[in-house]
Amino acid sequence: xxxxxxxxxxxxxxxxxxxKEYIRNLGIIAHIDHGKTTLxxxxxxxxxxxxxxxxxxxxxxxxxxxxxKRKITIKTANITLLYKTGGEAYIVNLVDTPGHVDFTGKVTxxxxxxxxVVVLVDAVEEIMAQTEILTRQALAERVRPLLFINKVDRLxxxxxxxxxQIEKKLNxxxxxxxxxxxxxxxxxxxxxWKADAAKGSVxxxxxxxxxxxxxxxxxxxxxKFADVLNAYKTAAPEQLSKLFPxxxxxxxxxxxxxxxxKAAQAYRVNRVWSGSSSSNVGKAIAECSDDQLTVMCVTxxxxxxxxxxxxxxxxxxxxxxxxxxxxxxNALRETVVNKVYVHMGSLREDVTQVSAGNIAVLAVSEVLRxxxxxxxxxxxxxxxxxxxxxYLAEAAVTVAVEPKNPQDIFALLKALHRLVxxxxxxxxSVDKETGEYLLSVMGELHLExxxxxxRSISGGLEVKVSAPRVVYRETxxxxxxxxxxxxxxxxxxxxxxxxxxxxxxxxxxxDESGSVLSVDEHRNVLVDVSGKSEQLSQQVLExxxxxxxxxxxxxxxxxxxxxxxxxxxxxxxLSADEQARGSLEVMHGVGKAVFGSFLTAKPVLLEPVYxxxxxxxxxxSGECSRIVETKRGKISSFxxxxxxxxxxxxxxxxxxxxxxxxxxxxxxxxxxxxxxxxHWEPVPAKLAPKVISEVRKRKGLxxxxxxxxxxxEET
Numbered sequence: 001x002x003x004x005x006x007x008x009x010x011x012x013x014x015x016x017x018x019x020k021e022y023i024r025n026l027g028i029i030a031h032i033d034h035g036k037t038t039l040x041x042x043x044x045x046x047x048x049x050x051x052x053x054x055x056x057x058x059x060x061x062x063x064x065x066x067x068x069k070r071k072i073t074i075k076t077a078n079i080t081l082l083y084k085t086g087g088e089a090y091i092v093n094l095v096d097t098p099g100h101v102d103f104t105g106k107v108t109x110x111x112x113x114x115x116x117v118v119v120l121v122d123a124v125e126e127i128m129a130q131t132e133i134l135t136r137q138a139l140a141e142r143v144r145p146l147l148f149i150n151k152v153d154r155l156x157x158x159x160x161x162x163x164x165q166i167e168k169k170l171n172x173x174x175x176x177x178x179x180x181x182x183x184x185x186x187x188x189x190x191x192x193w194k195a196d197a198a199k200g201s202v203x204x205x206x207x208x209x210x211x212x213x214x215x216x217x218x219x220x221x222x223x224k225f226a227d228v229l230n231a232y233k234t235a236a237p238e239q240l241s242k243l244f245p246x247x248x249x250x251x252x253x254x255x256x257x258x259x260x261x262k263a264a265q266a267y268r269v270n271r272v273w274s275g276s277s278s279s280n281v282g283k284a285i286a287e288c289s290d291d292q293l294t295v296m297c298v299t300x301x302x303x304x305x306x307x308x309x310x311x312x313x314x315x316x317x318x319x320x321x322x323x324x325x326x327x328x329x330n331a332l333r334e335t336v337v338n339k340v341y342v343h344m345g346s347l348r349e350d351v352t353q354v355s356a357g358n359i360a361v362l363a364v365s366e367v368l369r370x371x372x373x374x375x376x377x378x379x380x381x382x383x384x385x386x387x388x389x390x391y392l393a394e395a396a397v398t399v400a401v402e403p404k405n406p407q408d409i410f411a412l413l414k415a416l417h418r419l420v421x422x423x424x425x426x427x428x429s430v431d432k433e434t435g436e437y438l439l440s441v442m443g444e445l446h447l448e449x450x451x452x453x454x455r456s457i458s459g460g461l462e463v464k465v466s467a468p469r470v471v472y473r474e475t476x477x478x479x480x481x482x483x484x485x486x487x488x489x490x491x492x493x494x495x496x497x498x499x500x501x502x503x504x505x506x507x508x509x510x511d512e513s514g515s516v517l518s519v520d521e522h523r524n525v526l527v528d529v530s531g532k533s534e535q536l537s538q539q540v541l542e543x544x545x546x547x548x549x550x551x552x553x554x555x556x557x558x559x560x561x562x563x564x565x566x567x568x569x570x571x572x573x574l575s576a577d578e579q580a581r582g583s584l585e586v587m588h589g590v591g592k593a594v595f596g597s598f599l600t601a602k603p604v605l606l607e608p609v610y611x612x613x614x615x616x617x618x619x620x621s622g623e624c625s626r627i628v629e630t631k632r633g634k635i636s637s638f639x640x641x642x643x644x645x646x647x648x649x650x651x652x653x654x655x656x657x658x659x660x661x662x663x664x665x666x667x668x669x670x671x672x673x674x675x676x677x678x679h680w681e682p683v684p685a686k687l688a689p690k691v692i693s694e695v696r697k698r699k700g701l702x703x704x705x706x707x708x709x710x711x712x713e714e715t
Contacts, residue, residue: 009082010349013342016082016091017355018290020262025314025359026254027095027110029138030120031128032674035150039120039207040096042246043081078113078300078312078359080342080349083251090255093359107134109299109370111141112272112386113314113359116258118250119145119177120207123169124154124642127176129613130674135177136184139193142268146202146253147177147195153206156232159642163226174202188267201257203249210241212249261357262288265316272297273316275384281375284317290355293379294318294326296362297386298372301421308335309368309421312343312361318376320360321353327380328366329373335366369421396608396653396677397447400436400466401454408461412437415458419450426450434700440471470654472695473522473563473606473680474555476500480601482570483712487589491575494544494589498597501525501564514568518545522563524552529568540574543583547590556595557603557705558695563680567594596711604682605692607652611678614647614663616671621645623666624673631655632684650678 016022028036081092095110111117117138121131138145149170155161161169178194185193195202197215205212218224221243231240265288269277276282284292298313320326324337341348341361354360373385403412416437420426427440441447447468455461479499486493501523514529526548533541552562575581612633614624618640625635625647633651640646651659656675663671683691693703 010342010351012089013080013082013091014351014353016089017353017358020288020357021260022089023091023093023261023357024116024254024258025093025095025114025261025264025357026258027114027117027138027143028120029107029117029134030150031122031125031130033672034120034122034125034128034131035207036096036120039118039148039150039246039250040094042207042210043092043094043250044079078343080359083247083255085248085252085255090251091358092251092254095359108137108141111138111143112297113299114143115261115264115268116144116146116254118148118254120148120150121173121177122154123149123152123173123204124159125615125644125646126169126173126641127180128615128646129611129648129676132180133676135180139181139184139186139189140271142186142189142264142271144189144193144258144264145177145181145195146257147174148203148205148212148250148253149173150205150207152204152228153209153232153237156229163224163229166225166229170204199257200253203253205244205246205249206237206240207246209237210246211237211244212246213244214249214253217244217249217252265357273384273386279382281317281379281383287317288356289317290319292317292356293376294320294324294374295376296320296326296360296374298368298370298374301368301370301372308338308363308365310348310361310363311368311372311374312359313374315354315356315358315360317356319353319355320362325377326364326374327377327383328368329375329380329383329385331366331368331372333366334377335364335368335374337362337364339363367421370423396471396610398438398440398469398471399447400431400469401439401451402437402464404462404464411458411461412463415454415461418457419454423450431699434698436466468657469698470607470652472558472560472608472683472691474557474560474598474603475563475606476565476598476601476603477682478602480597480599481708483593483597483600483708485589485592485596485711487581487585489575489580489585491577491580492585492589493573494547494569494586494593495571496590496593496597497568497570498594498601499566499568500601501566517541517569518548520549520552522552522561524548524562524565524567526567526569530571533569539583540581540586543586544569544572544590546583547587548594550587551591551594551598555603556599556711557605558692559699559701560605560695562598563606565598567597592711595706596708599706599708599711605688606680607654607683607691608677609679609681610651610653610656610675612647612649612651612656612673612675614649614671614673615641615644616647616667617643618645620667620670621647624663624671625649627659627662627666631659651675653677 028039030036078093078095081094083090083092095114119131119135121127135145155166155169174195174197181190181194200214200216203212203214228240231237266286269282269286273285277286281295285295295317296313296315298311300312302310320337320340322337322340325334326337327334340351340354342351343361348361375383403409416428420428429438431438441450451465454463476498477500480497482495482497484493484495514527516525517528517533518526526545548567555562612628616624628635628649628651631651632655633649635647635649637648638645663673692705696703
């Protein structure tokens with residue numbers, strides 16, 4: 001691991017924290033391998049923390065052993081830099097983020113802490129799938145995107161374009177980027193936030209070779225693209241890095257165009273926080289004041305056995321100091337701030353305090369989860385948490401884990417708890433039927449990294465891991481029968497009808513036919529169409545909702561979660577005896593009725609489908625497309641980008657295990673590919689019975705799907 005010098009400018013940074021106009025919270029996002037971490041190294045050169053010779057190879061912000069080994073970014077990392085220009089000093093809180101789609105959730109969370117983001121685009125590959133996904137999410141969080149077109153040298157050395165062709169290609173990238181802003185940006189911001197080279201919101205360069213400029217910088221020194229071309233033709237690109245250091249281009253673009261935290265929080269408060277903007281907390285966040293109540297959004301957590309947790313995140317209001325008592329809104333308990341730091345990659349620098357608008361690192365006394373909201377104890381009443389982030393992808397692969405030595409079960413559970421505490425996109429659960437400990441992940445790489453981290457934090461614990469399993473969903477394709485079922489004691493009767501959620505063409509069942517009682521995470525909706533729900537006691541109503549949620553959590557086909565189903569509550573008859581209409585009785589009765597109607601509504605099993613984007617040299621594109629098609633895949637487009645072909649297609653997740661190895665073997669490692677969960681679709685009719693039977697067998701269920709009458713026989 002690289003050992004960095006202690007940060008010498010910390011006193012000046014502390015003084016600047018209260019001057020909000022001199023703070024920039026800046027992120028870097030891009031498609032994988034477009035140069036994010038190399039650019040981050042180059043920016044550290046500009047802050048005096050890294051030698052020019054080390055930039056590009058040091059990977060300072062990739063300080064995990066797994067990141068250094070794989071040469072990819074796995075977690076988000078932040079560093080506080082001091083940048084001086086024109087006689088002024090600025091704090092730049094820089095966040096480097098993963099580019100691989102399996103770690104998209106960490107990018108989403110990081111966006112909450114920043115106000116501007118440098119979108120890095122490879123000049124040859126142009127706008128890629130992950131570029132679009134991450135830019136869309138940045139705009140959704142009201143984070144202003146700035147464009148840096150990287151690897152311009154490739155246009156000269158590989159594509160051998162002339163100056164006119166280079167300018168045309170760069171303008172095309174800017175145009176396509178602005179199409180994204182137009183498509184996904186909000187009306188008040190999209191025009192102002194479009195990339196405009198003439199206004200200095202676009203920079204061009206080569207992070208690897210250490211140079212970059214905006215048009216203003218180039219005009220100021222009388223440099224044209226023809227001069228860049230000539231520098232490479234004469235084998236003297238180092239002249240460009242001396243004339244136009246890349247850090248001046250990026251920092252200068254950010255200082256001029258990215259908002260300071262006070263300006264940003266005024267328009268971001270309604271997007272990043274769901275509480276009332278007119279409340280005391282809402283006003284404090286909007287004003288970004290050091291003197292008001294403390295509010296912090298925790299974006300990253302590292303469990304620390306000695307001190308509870310090391311948490312990092314954005315201080316939206318107030319000032320955090322050692323000794324402060326803060327309330328954890330999600331965990332419903334208080335915690336003590338033991339120490340306050342600013343992050344320096346893998347190192348932490350002690351500071352006396354961190355004030356509003358900055359990114360802080362705290363050592364706290366409690367073990368917290370990423371996504372926690374911290375607030376002054378005196379203002380905990382009615383505080384609304386920040387955590388309402390919508391992640392772009394969901395876990396699609398599950399494995400069962402167990403220790404090789406049964407005596408190590410508690411050590412394994414402790415390690416799993418820490419793992420899911422630090423990674424918001426990991427899910428841990430226990431299968432009630434089999435007793436298995438299940439770990440759900442985004443994809444193969446996410447799984448591999450998670451298992452390595454599990455072994456690391458458990459001290460080398462030997463773990464047995466099952467073969468990867470696909471996560472399925474259940475749904476219906478037509479309206480089921482009106483189904484009536486009784487509770488187990490036969491004293492309560494419930495009548496429901498199941499139908500596809502989209503069938504009525506209105507969002508979440510909000511139409512004239514009834515009122516919505518519940519909507520779950522998979523967009524299943526319970527609608528009272530009887531008009532009598534107001535007559536129910538709160539306890540009975542909650543039990544009915546509980547029965548609906550119970551039925552949707554594990555459907556009747558093979559106990560997989562139900563998705564996009566509407567349950568119409570038509571009628572009920574309750575026992576006059578209060579004990580006979582207990583919660584469990586009501587829940588089971590409602591659940592049986594839902595299952596009965598569900599099984600008559602032409603149910604299908606849904607499988608997750610990845611959108612796959614393969615970038616490969618043109619002569620190997622045919623072999624790559626053949627591999628995709630042999631995996632039940634469908635090719636949707638081919639796009640030529642210089643010597644490269646970009647293949648876009650769709651593959652069921654169940655067919656992708658081992659795909660990476662096969663793709664590398666067929667192309668000698670020359671293919672770069674990514675996948676992201678795109679949609680769910682029915683398992684093909686010929687395969688469905690076999691898949692359902694296999695899932696039921698694995699879960700210890702009867703091999704045959706039950707008949708609807710099994711649930712309605714007591715009607």
